[in-house]
Amino acid sequence: MNHVLSCYLLDDESPAHIILSKYISRLPYLTLAGQSYDPFEGLDQIQTLKPDILFLDVEMPFMTGVEFLKALPQPHPVVVMVTASPQFAADTYNFDAVTHYLLKPVGFDKFLEAVNRVTKRLGFTPSTTDPLPQPERKPTPAPPAVDSRETVPYFLIKEDKKLIRVAPEDIVFAEGMKDYIKLHLTTRVLITHMTMSKLEDMLPPSQFLRINRSYLIRRQAIKEIDGNTITTLDGKQVTIGVTYRDRVMDALKQNIL
Numbered sequence: 001m002n003h004v005l006s007c008y009l010l011d012d013e014s015p016a017h018i019i020l021s022k023y024i025s026r027l028p029y030l031t032l033a034g035q036s037y038d039p040f041e042g043l044d045q046i047q048t049l050k051p052d053i054l055f056l057d058v059e060m061p062f063m064t065g066v067e068f069l070k071a072l073p074q075p076h077p078v079v080v081m082v083t084a085s086p087q088f089a090a091d092t093y094n095f096d097a098v099t100h101y102l103l104k105p106v107g108f109d110k111f112l113e114a115v116n117r118v119t120k121r122l123g124f125t126p127s128t129t130d131p132l133p134q135p136e137r138k139p140t141p142a143p144p145a146v147d148s149r150e151t152v153p154y155f156l157i158k159e160d161k162k163l164i165r166v167a168p169e170d171i172v173f174a175e176g177m178k179d180y181i182k183l184h185l186t187t188r189v190l191i192t193h194m195t196m197s198k199l200e201d202m203l204p205p206s207q208f209l210r211i212n213r214s215y216l217i218r219r220q221a222i223k224e225i226d227g228n229t230i231t232t233l234d235g236k237q238v239t240i241g242v243t244y245r246d247r248v249m250d251a252l253k254q255n256i257l
Contacts, residue, residue, distance in 0.1 A: 003029065004028075004029050004030060005029060005031070005053055005118075005119070006033035006050075006053070007031065007032050007033060007053045007055065008032075008033055008034050008049060008054050009021060010036055010039060010046075010054065010055070010057060011056075011082060012057060012060045012061060015105070016057065016082060016104065017035055017037070020055055023112075027112075027115065028126075029119075029124075033049045034046075034049050039068050040062070043068070043072060046072060047072075047073060051077050052122065053080065054077040054080070055080050056068065056080070056081055058081050058101075059083065059085065066095075069097070076096075076097035078097055078099050078118050078121060080098075080114045080115075081098060081100070081102070082106065100117045149203065150206060152168070154166060157183070157190060159192050164190060168204055168208075169207075169218070170185045170187070171183055171185060171208075171218050172184045172186060172218060173215060173236065174216040176196035177214075179194075180194070181193075181194045181196065181199055184234075184236065196214065196216060199216065200216055209248055209251055209252075210244065211238060211239075212238075212239065217232065221233050221234075223235075225252075228240045228245060
């Protein structure tokens with residue numbers, strides 16, 4: 001007997017061709033002799049190629065797997081039925097050539113089980129020098145990148161000629177005034193020359209929300225939301241901008257019971 005077994009795929013679905021041809025390529029003692037989506041084409045090619053194993057779809061347009069086996073002249077290759085509906089596979093066991101069936105979507109372990117049954121039936125022993133198929137390794141996903149803004153412990157913010165140390169947790173909310181920002185801190189108010197966009201780019205996005213064009217608030221400083229009005233822990237009331245409401249509520253939805 002040859003050192004390899006030739007295979008033929010007949011299925012009207014592309015995913016089955018992709019998966020089964022991939023599995024066949026992983027076993028060094030199997031080779032793909034041919035494949036088709038059309039049962040009529042398959043009838044001609046199988047008689048010409050004379051494969052050892054036929055992977056045959058049960059449900060195909062124009063001709064079912066059972067009808068195909070009835071039309072295929074003897075001798076038949078060893079047949080492994082492939083189906084998404086196991087109840088249709090029972091009828092195929094009336095054919096002596098049918099050795100096993102695979103249920104879609106086909107896993108490699110089930111494919112290998114079917115091939116082992118086929119090799120046993122054919123009295124075929126794979127060469128001991130052939131490497132064993134290795135389990136498919138899925139790449140380990142890279143850990144999500146950490147936004148550098150999330151780890152900044154503090155900022156040095158300029159007020160007049162001084163640099164003031166401000167930690168993110170010190171900020172209750174920020175109020176934009178053209179080219180200046182009024183930072184409402186837990187202990188004081190600080191005014192600095194800066195735009196709201198620049199401040200937003202500096203702050204940890206997981207801790208702060210832009211609620212309108214002129215206001216940015218620390219999430220932990222929110223006491224309540226009444227309609228479009230946010231009240232902070234220190235009693236300050238700020239209106240959520242119409243165009244910002246959806247993104248604000250979406251950002252807070254995990255905290256809403």
